[in-house]
Amino acid sequence: MAKSGKADLEAWETALRVAVPACGAKILAGMLAEQGTGRREEEVVCRCGQRMESQGIRGKGLRTILGPVAYERSMFKCPACRETRYPGDEALDVAGTTRSPGLRRMMARAGSQSTFKDGRDDLRIYAGLEVSAKDVERVAERIGQEMEAWSQEERRRTPAEEGPEPENDIPMMYIGYDGTGVPMRPEELVGVKGKQPDGVAKTREAKLGCVFTQTAIDEKGYPIRDPVSTTFVGAIETAEAFGWRIYGEARRRGLLRAQRIVILGDGAEWVKNLAELHFPQAVSIIDLYHVREHVSGLCRILFGSNEKKMERRRQRWWELLDAGRVETIVFQARRHLPEDPDLKKAAEAEIRYLDKNKERMRYTEFRAQGLFIGSGVVEAGCKTVIGQRLKQSGMEWTVREANAIIALRCVMKSNRLEDYWESRVA
Ligand SMILES: [Zn+2]
Numbered sequence: 001m002a003k004s005g006k007a008d009l010e011a012w013e014t015a016l017r018v019a020v021p022a023c024g025a026k027i028l029a030g031m032l033a034e035q036g037t038g039r040r041e042e043e044v045v046c047r048c049g050q051r052m053e054s055q056g057i058r059g060k061g062l063r064t065i066l067g068p069v070a071y072e073r074s075m076f077k078c079p080a081c082r083e084t085r086y087p088g089d090e091a092l093d094v095a096g097t098t099r100s101p102g103l104r105r106m107m108a109r110a111g112s113q114s115t116f117k118d119g120r121d122d123l124r125i126y127a128g129l130e131v132s133a134k135d136v137e138r139v140a141e142r143i144g145q146e147m148e149a150w151s152q153e154e155r156r157r158t159p160a161e162e163g164p165e166p167e168n169d170i171p172m173m174y175i176g177y178d179g180t181g182v183p184m185r186p187e188e189l190v191g192v193k194g195k196q197p198d199g200v201a202k203t204r205e206a207k208l209g210c211v212f213t214q215t216a217i218d219e220k221g222y223p224i225r226d227p228v229s230t231t232f233v234g235a236i237e238t239a240e241a242f243g244w245r246i247y248g249e250a251r252r253r254g255l256l257r258a259q260r261i262v263i264l265g266d267g268a269e270w271v272k273n274l275a276e277l278h279f280p281q282a283v284s285i286i287d288l289y290h291v292r293e294h295v296s297g298l299c300r301i302l303f304g305s306n307e308k309k310m311e312r313r314r315q316r317w318w319e320l321l322d323a324g325r326v327e328t329i330v331f332q333a334r335r336h337l338p339e340d341p342d343l344k345k346a347a348e349a350e351i352r353y354l355d356k357n358k359e360r361m362r363y364t365e366f367r368a369q370g371l372f373i374g375s376g377v378v379e380a381g382c383k384t385v386i387g388q389r390l391k392q393s394g395m396e397w398t399v400r401e402a403n404a405i406i407a408l409r410c411v412m413k414s415n416r417l418e419d420y421w422e423s424r425v426a
Contacts, residue, residue, distance in 0.1 A: 017128055025066040032062075035087025036073020044087055046078035052085060053077055060089070064100040065127065081418035093424055103141055105421060107131060111140025112408045137401075144404030147411045147420055151233070155248030172214040172223075172371075173258035175250055175279065176378030177271040178387050179205045182236060185396045197283050204399065206406060208234035210378045211253045217370040225377065231414035232381050234406045236399050242272040250279070262310065264375040266290045269355055286360040287375035288321070295321055295329065298350040301343055302336045324365060328357035387407045 001012055008175030018259045037057055044052040055075040073088030089095040097104070106127060110119030116137040123129040149197070184192075212230040214223050233249045235242065247255075255261070263283035265271035266276030267290055275284050295317050303310035317329050333351050338344050354361070366373050389409060390402055397405075411420055 009409075021128070023065040025064065025069050028064060028066055029069045029071065032069065032071045032092070035092060036071060038084070040074075040087065044076040044085060046081060046083050046085070047082045048078060048083070050078050050080040052083075052179060053079055055084075059084070060086075060094075061098060062094060062100055063103055063198075065097055065102045065106060065129065069100075084158055099139065101421070101424065103129070104143060105218075107139040108143040108408060109135050109412075111136040112144075112405060112412060114389070115395075116140070117390065140408060141401055141404040144406075144408035148235075148403070148407035150420055150423060151407070151411070152248075155252055158248065158251045168257055168259045170213050170254050170258040170350075172227075172260050172262065173250065173253065173255065174210075174214065174262045174264055174372060174377075175275075175282070176210040176212075176214050176264040176375050176381075177207070177246065177268075177274065178266060178375060178378040178382050179207050179268070180382040180391075181401050182206045182386065182390050183396050184402075185398055188398055204236050206234055206236045206390070206402065207239070207242040208232060208378060208382050208385060209242070209249065210381050211246075211249050212377060213253075213258075214372070221367070223370050223372050225372075228402040228415060230377060230381075231386050231416065234381075234385060234410050235403050236406070239270040239274060243278055246273075246274070247278040262371055266374060266375060267294075267353065267360070271415050272357075283366075283371070284360045285366055285371065285373055287355055287379075288361075288363055288373045290375070291357075291361055292318055293319060294350055294353060298333060298347060301347045301350065302333060302338065321361065322363055324362040324420065326361050330355050330358075381413070385413050 001008075001015065046052050053076060055077050057072050058075045059070060059072050062071050071088075073086050076085045076087065077083070078085075086095060093101045099107070106123060106129070107119070110122050112124070113119065116133040119136040119140070120131055120133040123131055144159055182205075183202055184204050187391075188204065189201045192201040192204055193199070210230055210232050211217060213226045214229075215226055216224045218224055231253065233245050235245065237245075250261075261279050263271075263275040263279060263282045263284040265275065265284070265286060267286040272284070275282060296314055299310050299314040299317065303313050317332075320326075320328050333347065333354075337347055363373050386406060386409070389405060390397060411417060
């Protein structure tokens, strides 16, 4: 090509990118040749406990990031239950799949970042790999499920006691809860109560939790989140199941070593119940910005007929709210209840919300203690972990698919991808 006289760098580099991996695939095949066969030191035992018998050698085609590689390994069979095993495949982490770990890793990443079709295109353009969109989907989903199993196991294994005297080396641990609707296929929505006016549901709620820590405050007294301390867990599941999930994550992150625990939420009832159940010792804070919206809504109900009056009142009540003086707002609001029965009912609901949650709205005290008073971290998580991937226009998910991708993205956005792949090597 170089001697043809016509310089074409792009053609050269593209041709080399095809040729060089093909060379690598040959070398890789040589390296694999000895792996799956030969005498074994230990005997191969079946799940049922029986010693398995060698059945000779079987070939297998592997797909790797260098291209296809042929490989041979010994097959073992259980004389009792007829189960088969390929110890060579297990050692290489290719049991039950024809895709190498490196390829699976790339496909999972591609499928977690964007649509499966975009993922397929990215793999072709960036890595010269030809896979189908369906392949990307299958692999991303399976790895998501494996990550879910891995993190469940990790939570289960967190020891009940962490030594006789845990060192209280985490000054502040924050736990945030939130939920966001994920668009679902119609068959996944049977019996789900909808938010649409006609009662039809289009989405199911994915619950997301975050855990982060805080050590320092800045010169103005505002808290600073510890860098790279945020991890996420999430799923479409019942509040009860999710409660244990986030509790397990907090435990994994060193809950017993935390001097103070702070719960950040939007005031939803399920969040409150879970926080009381799992973290009775925690300070519970409702996101200031959510409460402001409630207060604005209450102003609209009570004073909506007079724009100026409504605005004045809203400003005044936001100031009271910032000062944590919720009782004053409740007291004043009760004196202005409207005559209209529907409006009155709506107003009373908002007043009840404020009254019931007032201890979670002591913003002056919280600020004085240098605490975060907003649930921005978990809300941003709803957008980046779930929204950006699962809520694109035209998407419809099954619970199974959505949960696999949520698990995958939680691991990614928690910066735990390496932990996961290392655990597989181990
Ligand atoms: Zn067996």
